[in-house]
Amino acid sequence: MLSYDELTPPERELWDAFPNGRRVELRAGMPEADEPAAGGQWGPERSVRAAVVKALLLGANDQRSGAVAALRLAGARITGRLDLSGAEICHTFSLEGCRLEQAMSLHGATTRTIRITNSLVPGISAELVRIEGDLDLRRSVLEGGPLILINARVAGNLHLADARISGPEVAVRASGLVMEGGFFGARLITQGGLRLPGAQLPRGLLLQGARLENPGGVALAAGHVATSTVDCSHGFTAQGVVRLRRARIEDLLTFEGAHLDGDGTALVCTGMQVGDFDFRPAAPPSGAVDLRFAQVAWCRDSERGWPEQVRLEGFTxxxxxxxxTTSAEDGAAGEGGMPEGDRTPAEDEVARRLAWIRRNPGYAPQPYEQLAGWYRQIGHDNDARRVLLAKQRHRHRTLHPAGRVWGHLLDTTVGYGYRPWLAGLWLIALALLGTLVFGTHDPTPVKPGEGTPFQSFVYTLDLLIPIGGLGQRTDWYWTDTGPQWLAYVLIAAGWVLTTAVVAGVTRTLNKN
Structure with missing residues (x-):
């Protein structure tokens, strides 16, 4: 039990100021000397024992009517360990520009707003804490130990703007964190990962300009997080993997202007549900982006922002x-070898989207079907057919040699059923060829003096149409080798065209 007589002068000043909530200022007024990093040189005139702080917070001197007791201390060195585990604190607690010599514990405590700003702390352990207010650590440095908020409950906001936190592997451990406010971490710097699996952050996870450093590991783990917004923009940097697996984000997830430097996979968003997804990083991530089975209402992206590999199976x-927009001067040739500057905007958009889908490793039909479905939804049926044609071309490249040959035949003749007019062009070309060749040669009648007169055009059509007949093919034959072989070719071409049309149309109707 502390007695007033054994308190040092700065401790007595704090003791006397506590009942009125008055701030005790111990700073010397010289910026360099007042930096918490230099606090190891502060003498007794700026030192307060942790036991005194704890005694006041537990109500040792709050007996004064007409005032609200609060602990407000600036520029002090807190000696000893400030252990408030299991405490019920009914007073606001504020430290500004202070230096704590040992890690602070709030394990299982119940408290009001805590402000430790612009201070140096060797770690804060606050598992199961209940804070009826804010936890404000702006501009503070947590060095040598992490910030632990596992299964904590915060009625207000968590402020980490401009803070620096370092831990052996993880800088912030906050799995199961439940808040009524938001996580405000603009320009936060961590050495170690930021872990928030299962956290509930109604007002958002805001990390504009933050830098999370955990090379070779996980920079941000926010799987199953439930929040309104995740803002990783304005120079946000992650040295390590960003994981948002099965996150539920009601409004916005943005990586505009971000830098994602993860090894192997830079961003994991499998199964997440997002309102608006803005993926326009400052540069392509160094690793893959995994969007498998993610659900997004609106996706806004940058063509140059995607890495070489994007996993898109199930992404809707x-x-x-x-x-x-991409300028014509980029000079890149799109699908079919057509320079982008020579295409219409719609054609350019489709080509760029198809290039995006091809970043998915291997062949997967769903990304093509999803894109085609969206084009149909907005009334761009021609673009949808173009996407489905690209899907068939991709699929047939994965087949065995015989399948690839048949695929090339379907593509050339009817565009896998999505370009049936190609069969008409082939029919016209072959009909003209046959008419010209047969018109310059004299056929031999099967039965002299009988049958219909020879007509080269009708005869050619009779060869090309495999079903039925026009009466010419059975009445005439050729003794010359050239016309005879051309007749065989036209008969075979007729069967091939008919088979290709039937197969292509059937495939289209089945939406394969």
């Missing part, structure tokens, strides 16, 4: 669009 979206 209500709408999608590039956030920038």
């Amino acid at each position: 979206y209500g709408s999608i669009g590039f956030g920038e």
Whole structure:
């Protein structure tokens, strides 16, 4: 039990100020000398024992009517360990520009707002804490130990703007964190991962300009998080993997202007549910982006923002669009070898989207079907057919040699059923060829003096149409080798065209 007589002068000043909530200022007024990093040199005139702070917070001197007791201390060195585990604290607790010599514990405590700003702390352990207010650590440095908020409950906000936190592997452990406010971490710097699996953050996870450093590991783990917004923009940097597996984000997930430097896989968003997804990083991530089975209402992206590998199986979206335009001077040739500057905007959009889908490793039909479905939804049926044609071409490249040959035949003749007019062009070309060749040669009648007169055009059509007949093919034959072989070729071409049309149309109707 502390007695007033054994308190040092700064401790007595704090003791006397506590009942009125008055701030005790111990700073010297010289910026360099007042930096918490230099606090190891502060003498007794700026030192307060942790036991005194604890005694006041537990109500040792709050007996004064007409005032609200609060502990407000600036520029002090807190000696000893501040252990408030299991405590019930009914007073606001504020430290500014202070230096704590040992890690602080709030394990299982119940408290009001805690502010430790612009201070140096060797770690804060606050598992199961209940804070009826805010936890404010702005501009503070947690060095040598992490910030632990596992299964904590915070009625207000968590403020970590401009803070620096380092831990052996994990800088912030906050799995199961439940808040009524938001996580505000603009320009936060961590050495070690930021772990928030299963956290509930109604007002958002805001990490604009933050830098999370955990090379070779996980920079941000926010799987199963439930929040309104995840803002990783304005220079946000993750050295390590960002994991948002099965996250539920009601409004916005943005990586605009971000840097994602994960090994192997830079961003994991499998199974997440998002309102608006803005993926326009400052540069392509160093690793793959995994969007498998994610659900997005609106996706806005940058063509140049995607890495070489994007896993898209099961990725669904209500709408999608590039956030920038590509100029004709880029000089890249798109599908079919057509320079992008020579295409219409719609053709350019489709070609760029198909290039995006091809970043998915291997062949998967769902990304093509999803894109085609979206084009149909907005009334761009021609673009949808173009996407489905690209799907068939991709699929047939994965087949055995015989399947690839048949695929090339379907593509050339009817475009896998999505370009049936190609069969008409082939029919016209072959009909003209046959008419010209047969018109310059004299056939031999099967039965002299009988049958219909020879007509080269009708005869050619009779060869090309495999079913039925026009009466010419059975009445005439050729003794010359050239016309005879051309007749055989036209008969075979007729069967091939008919088979290809039937197969292509059937495939289209079945939406394969």
